[in-house]
Amino acid sequence: MADHTHIVIGGGISGLSAAHYSVHAGIDTLLLEAAERPGGCIQSTAFDQLDGFWVEAGGHTCFNSYGNLLGIMEQLGLLGLTQAKAKRSYKLWVEGERRGxxxxxxxxxxxxxxxxxxxxxxxxxxxxxxxxxxxxxxxxxxxxxxxxxxxxxxxxxxxxxxxLFRKKPRRKDVLRAFTMPGGLSDIPRGIAEQPGLTTRFGTRAEVITRDGDGFEIALQDGTRLRSERLTLAVPPDAAHELLSGVAPDAADAIRDLGVAEIDTLVMVFERAKVGVDEIAGLISVDAPFRSAVSRDFLADAHYRGFAFHFPAGQLDEREREQAACQAIDARPDDAAAIIHVRNRLPALRAGHMEKVKALDAALRGTRLAVTGNWFLGVSIEDCVTRSRTEHERLFGPIANPALSAAAG
Ligand SMILES: Cc1cc2nc3c(=O)[nH]c(=O)nc-3n(C[C@H](O)[C@H](O)[C@H](O)COP(=O)(O)OP(=O)(O)OC[C@H]3O[C@@H](n4cnc5c(N)ncnc54)[C@H](O)[C@@H]3O)c2cc1C
Incomplete structure (x- = not known):
């Protein structure tokens, strides 16, 4: 007998939204996540030693066009907590100076x-x-x-x-661009902690095999779990690995999808230690980092924070800190907190949509769903929208009127 009706592998927003739809359809659902926290690329990093001041190390902005996400937030009572983002401008960082x-x-x-x-x-x-x-x-x-x-x-x-950009209808009753009181991580946390959803963090799925009409999932610690239906919500390279034991055609369709690795540097300073005026962030034209996003959208009386995103493996930590500080008129030794994290995003290439079509063809008629940020696009709403359509393929239409309206 299966341990669960539905197991979801991956606890980023794709897996969490898949699990949310499933729990709301009354299906017994277990979510497995390799890391110790929910959210994946959504990682609001809070510093206890700095009175809980937080900086977004990954996703930083949601919009009132994120209809499916808003539908889920509404169901969980999170929509009333949204915080407006103060309007600040992005600057170009080119030839060692900031320009409009x-x-x-x-x-x-x-x-x-x-x-x-x-x-x-x-x-x-x-x-x-x-x-x-x-x-x-x-x-x-x-x-x-x-x-x-x-x-x-x-x-x-x-x-x-x-x-890259898909036009989506906007909800006029919701802030145009928003964050949450503790950063966007409040959203994955809220989904993961909802009643009825069973979660296991620090749990990596290693191999999937068939078990009758269902699936057997071997975990890194040697445990085996069985489920009637299964959703994969992991990056494309991990999906390829996991699919190869259970759906070779589906695995084949996505065998060469790339992933870009990003070295993200988060730095926090006391306000007086940063020279640059308040900004939304920096777009780099010729510097070793690709972009920087500031925390100035939710001003704090004491601290300012920045996340700089570098292509992985090109500079060491000290070099990254120096390159970042040069761009914001600060000194690495003045930082009140520094952390380095690794982000991963799919490296979509021309011809990608044909591969997705081949994957979808291989999944048709199976009890296996695959979601993520590599189907419609990389935005948070793209993830939730794919999770919704995969849920409907596996379990039938979503009945809740709020969610149906959001799909618009
Ligand atoms: C720096 C940055 C800034 C961004 N800014 C924005 C923004 O402002 N707005 C926006 O809409 N989008 C933004 N995005 C994009 C968006 O945040 C991501 O595309 C989205 O969060 C990805 O969610 P996901 O669940 O598909 O993947 P992920 O978040 O990558 O989650 C996948 C999860 O699967 C887990 N996993 C992998 N293998 C296994 C396994 N074998 N067993 C168990 N678990 C496993 C991983 O640990 C991970 O937690 C940004 C992304 C980055 C990196």
């Missing part, structure tokens, strides 16, 4: 190129080809290319254009 975004814009080229928005098809194009056309090649080189790189924390030229 508009300084890099070529307005004439933009005016000539923009009508292409109505003519040029996004589907099947790489970001560099599509946006180079509709914004102009010089605008792409000097401004939008670096900006897109900073959004996906990696080279964005080869990304499929349709995976």
């Amino acid at each position: 975004i508009l300084s890099a814009l070529h307005p004439l080229e933009l005016a000539v190129s923009l009508p292409g928005l109505f003519r040029v098809k996004k589907e099947g194009k790489r970001v560099v080809d599509y946006y180079g056309k509709v914004l102009g090649s010089k605008n792409y080189r000097d401004l939008f290319g670096p900006a897109f790189r900073s959004v996906v924390c990696q080279d964005a030229d080869d990304f499929p254009a349709e995976a």
